Amino acid sequence: MRKWILIAVITAALITLLDAEENKAEIQKGIKMPYMAFPMKKGEGMYSTKGKCNMCHSWGYILNQGAQSKAFWRKKVIKMIDIFQAPIKNEDINEVVEYLYKNYGNGKEN
Amino acid sequence: MLRRDFFKQAALIAGSAAVGSTTADADTTTHPVDNRKVADIAFPQKRPLITYSDRPPLLETPREVFTNPITPNDLFFVRWHMPMIPTYINPHYFSIKIDGEVEKPVKITVDSLKHDFEPVEITSVLQCGGNGRSAFHPTPGGIQWGSGAMGCAKWKGVRLNDVLAKAGLKKNASWIKFHGLEKPVYTKTDGFVRALELEKLHDKIIIAYEMNGEALPYLNGFPVRLILPGFYSDSWVKMLSNITVTDTKPKLHFMDHAYRVPDNECECETSDNLVPKTKPIEEMNVNSLIGYPTSGIQVKQGAKLIIRGVAFDGGHGIAKVEISTDGGTSWQEATLDDGTQGSYAYRSFRHTLMPKQAGTLSIMTRATNTKGETQPFAEDVKWNHGGYKYNGIDEVTVEVVS
Missing domain, CATH: 1.10.760.10 (Cytochrome c-like domain)
Structure with a gap:
């Protein structure tokens, strides 16, 4: 049981280190592209x-x-x-x- | 004359929902559209920028950023060709595949780029070939960029030659194709693929994994992109994922039809008589831009006004930047920075004025490179059908108040 907790803690620490290395939340999680409206002129077609x-x-x-x-x-x-x-x-x-x-x-x- | 330009520009800004001119019959050139507003929405890892499209993202840097010889990553312009751009890339799994006419096809990870190759750094301007396109009339097809489809960053990465050596080029290798992760909607559509002739490769061409000391923003090509100092940005492939070596010149839409200018001395033509033979835009011509002041601001009569901006060319280096406040009749030399960032970087300049008279004041800049090439007046820039390589003398107009 204690062994598993230790492994979990070490894994968490390693992940944190990787995070720090990348230094950018966006890189870890990716980006979300915004939508922007470009209204069209009203007309036939x-x-x-x-x-x-x-x-x-x-x-x-x-x-x-x-x-x-x-x-x-x-x-x-x-x-x-x-x-x-x-x-x-x-x-x-x-x-x-x-x-x-x-x-x-x-x-x-x- | 200047006044006319000023009002013409003001009219263009007022009607900027649909940009471009419908008035000019003959081929003419003006200044590019200036002072467009940034969008309300910021794109990821960016501050709000002038936004022409969200899919694919097309973002322009506002003029006031060009007081700085380095363009911050979050203000750096963005131009993609394909609508589907990955929004998540795990840099630990990403790799560049090198195949084709090589001894041993290889996949190189970002970690390997960082640890198995000699790191190199270069400060270089990245400029869209269509920067300033809105200056040309009749309006050439393509995004009607103002003057901010450009930036300058310190790129860190590894030499393309070193990476190619890892795979080993076969004797018949003659062209190198570059492909990134951006994708068309339809799988049958050709992707955005660019190619370089092997004999044109040199050691300043790098695959960069850092931009101004940080990982590249996604929209500027995270995790790696190609850097070709001195060349327009069309070959600076972003999210570079595939390098394929070929023995013949590949047929590619984005090489054979786009990013080309007339193959003649002036690289020019008229709209009713297009030149059939074209060549790639390749090396950037000499250019300069005023970052401060911007047009329309008020300055105080008799108070010091410090003009600041940037100048650059295709890598020969800037010899001088001159300022004119009389419409280009007389010129005074501006002070250049120490030039330690190298000849592919922005050379920042400054010049102090003391406006004596109240009223409208025009400020122009003209850069000259070490080859003696200089910028033409805006109206003397010759037209081409793609609206490429605009490099007219820049001008801002301020109001001097007493």
Whole structure:
């Protein structure tokens, strides 16, 4: 019985030593990533666009690209499908591009 | 002219929910967007920073931090490519796997890095290739960073060459691929993988396990990341878990399509005539930033105003930093720190002014490196489609009150 208590105490001491070595609670326990809201502009196609893009990344990643042309947004959407496997069907591309251009466009087609 | 810039900037700040310009038709360059506010929410191991995205985290350091030649870990900028980043790594089980064209594939633990290799330290700037991108018009794709997608830290780790020697390179080895633990949502998607040509390796490239005397913050690549002094941060792979040696140049999205500039002398092009041949951004150009004062603050007429900031380049070293208060007509040399942190580190500078007249005062800085390369005026920086390598002369505008 006493032997087990001793082992438990030594184990606890060793763990404490390891903790001290790392010197950071976050490293021992990991981190918790916060959620930040990046509100989308309301408009036709918002919900469908949200579902498709937010699978992989925040809305901030999109709105912080700056105001862009329709051709830019189309190229981006296609890149997301081709390179990053975004779950956007061919027949839905136009809806996403229109929403992006209408709400985050610079008024230029190209 | 200056006044116009000031108001243009103010308008951009006011409309900063959707950043970028819609006005300029021709390719032009201004100053990057300044004075964006930090977020309400702090990310783990960080103070609140300018936040462009939470998934993946994209965090920018505010200007006032750049009075210090070392950027504290909790203020250091963050940029990830993939949305899935481990939030817990047990450093006692983590290892770097080295395979491919090697004599003996090996796994090296963090403990082994710390105990079986010669430790080396280097103070080096880490800067995103797109730092200052918001200066370019028409707006290039990519995050519209202000000037704070950069920092400087003292990195401690081991030489990449020493680690590779442990596995032993085969004769046909020619490229080294680096892969970290960040992951795409879909397993078929290529991860964020970077590669270096074997002949470009040198002994200052290290695998770091310490940043400013502490373990790296998770968001800066805990437990280990690659350090390439003098190069933009795209190859500084975080949470480095795999090193694969290949005999040919690997095909990689993040090497072949991203982080590239026109392969010509000026590394420039126009939006209606893109240059087809491109090259990797690689070595950082000469740059400087004012940390104090920041734009919009009030200072007292006739009172000492100490301008402070940092300057750096790709490792040739800073020769001088100059200050102008007349829009760039005349320049006075600032005082540099002793430079003991080495040529890859920030060189901090200071310069004392005594503003004589009440009203708006513009303060500009221009750094020159030991090769004689210097910064162009913001409007003279040439456009490129990725918005990379911005290094225009910095400017802040303060109000002198009587």
